Amino acid sequence: MALLEGQELKDIQNCFFGLFSYLEANTAPWTSWSVKKGWPDKEIKAGTLPSKKPILWVELPIPIEDEQTQQGGRSLYWYAMRVGVITDTQSGGPLELGEMISRVLALFRNPQTLHSDSIFNVTINNVAIVGTNLITQGIRVQNITGREIETEDPDRFRYEFIITLYC
Amino acid sequence: MAVDDQLGRPPETSHQMGRFSLNRIVRCDADAAVPVVWTNLNYVVQIEIGRPTWKYTADMLHQGAGDEITEIKRGPRWDGTITVLSGNIGNVLASLKGVTWNGSHVVLSSRNDSDDPQIIWEAIARDADNKTHLFSLVIQDMIIDDLDAINPMDYSDRTIAFHTYHEWFLVYTGYEMVYDVWDATPTTPTYTISAGTPETLLTATNHDDWHYDNAVYVKNKDNSASDTGMTRRIISNVTVVGAVLTFTTGTPATSDKIGLLYAKATS
Numbered sequence: 001m002a003l004l005e006g007q008e009l010k011d012i013q014n015c016f017f018g019l020f021s022y023l024e025a026n027t028a029p030w031t032s033w034s035v036k037k038g039w040p041d042k043e044i045k046a047g048t049l050p051s052k053k054p055i056l057w058v059e060l061p062i063p064i065e066d067e068q069t070q071q072g073g074r075s076l077y078w079y080a081m082r083v084g085v086i087t088d089t090q091s092g093g094p095l096e097l098g099e100m101i102s103r104v105l106a107l108f109r110n111p112q113t114l115h116s117d118s119i120f121n122v123t124i125n126n127v128a129i130v131g132t133n134l135i136t137q138g139i140r141v142q143n144i145t146g147r148e149i150e151t152e153d154p155d156r157f158r159y160e161f162i163i164t165l166y167c
Numbered sequence: 168m169a170v171d172d173q174l175g176r177p178p179e180t181s182h183q184m185g186r187f188s189l190n191r192i193v194r195c196d197a198d199a200a201v202p203v204v205w206t207n208l209n210y211v212v213q214i215e216i217g218r219p220t221w222k223y224t225a226d227m228l229h230q231g232a233g234d235e236i237t238e239i240k241r242g243p244r245w246d247g248t249i250t251v252l253s254g255n256i257g258n259v260l261a262s263l264k265g266v267t268w269n270g271s272h273v274v275l276s277s278r279n280d281s282d283d284p285q286i287i288w289e290a291i292a293r294d295a296d297n298k299t300h301l302f303s304l305v306i307q308d309m310i311i312d313d314l315d316a317i318n319p320m321d322y323s324d325r326t327i328a329f330h331t332y333h334e335w336f337l338v339y340t341g342y343e344m345v346y347d348v349w350d351a352t353p354t355t356p357t358y359t360i361s362a363g364t365p366e367t368l369l370t371a372t373n374h375d376d377w378h379y380d381n382a383v384y385v386k387n388k389d390n391s392a393s394d395t396g397m398t399r400r401i402i403s404n405v406t407v408v409g410a411v412l413t414f415t416t417g418t419p420a421t422s423d424k425i426g427l428l429y430a431k432a433t434s
Contacts, residue, residue, distance in 0.1 A: 075177070111187065111296055115297075135299070140179045140295045142184075
């Protein structure tokens with residue numbers, strides 16, 4: 001099953017959400033964190049998160065380059081996708097944030113782990129796919145960069161990565 | 168085919184990222200082993216090889232051909248460079264030269280006194296999972312050139328120049344090169360190929376410098392003739408059929424070595 005034309009942004013987000021959800025369900029210390037799709041506005045406003053668990057959220061990718069080739073007009077697309085982590089003093093504070101950042105970086109710096117055979121489930125084009133990986137779904141990660149984001153609340157700590165990918 | 172044909176977009180594998188490449192070598196003069204074990208190379212930034220230059224070229228006109236010219240070319244040579252991380256140039260060079268460079272052998276010479284083939288290089292291009300094979304670049308019979316040197320102030324890469332007199336080539340997805348070396352057995356002119364029946368590489372009769380459909384080359388190191396390396400390519404009186412290399416005539420003498428470079432499916 002390939003990414004559905006016209007639905008690529010949602011499908012890419014779903015794949016990364018599926019990957020992080022798999023880690024949340026199966027692999028410590030990811031099991032200590034909560035994975036969300038999109039900025040966790042609802043939880044933040046309700047004041048329930050991140051106090052219970054640090055949050056890792058996956059946003060929709062942003063198209064950044066239409067790579068031109070002389071191939072009848074179709075092209076590969078490059079995307080930048082934001083993945084953020086947020087925690088507060090009650091859910092680990094800066095130390096937990098450091099752990100999360102390190103784990104995310106380590107995951108993306110180890111291509112064999114990142115693309116482990118058939119690990120996560122995802123629904124693409126309304127079809128449930130069991131046991132897949134990013135490469136099988138046609139996603140290639142090029143690099144990852146990150147920066148700390150200042151917060152208004154001094155007890156809250158936030159960091160965001162930009163993942164560059166093409167598919 | 169129509170002028171308004173619509174092609175799909177290129178697949179993701181259209182981009183091959185060098186950082187997922189594995190570079191490995193075998194020495195042409197390796198001790199007898201079937202197969203010779205590859206040495207993985209660390210610290211390689213890139214390897215580059217140019218188009219050939221020709222020692223002799225001539226434009227030929229012949230009767231009945233009008234103004235059509237045939238260019239005759241002989242004596243190709245390919246030059247290239249290996250770029251390595253500066254702090255490890257000695258380690259890479261020692262691996263390439265097949266010499267020890269450590270506390271018991273502290274000098275690594277920058278000279279190259281021989282024009283004999285030294286190295287078979289396989290650059291294995293892989294997908295973004297760092298394991299799925301895409302294709303391989305093979306440079307046969309590399310000869311490391313004399314080294315230049317620089318010790319600059321800032322970080323930089325270092326290059327090691329090389330040349331070869333035989334063409335580089337690409338290997339298809341799912342296949343890899345194998346190098347078998349035997350000690351010659353004159354009384355038994357057959358040699359069992361370690362990986363079984365070699366894969367078909369190409370149609371040799373369509374390509375200069377290729378003599379077998381299923382082998383890059385067969386070589387004989389003739390020690391009685393004082394060869395200093397595995398340099399003599401055997402282009403006749405040898406068959407590679409099934410998993411057996413057979414010398415039909417001209418059986419190598421005792422103390423000779425035989426080399427066979429071929430391909431197998433990656434297991």
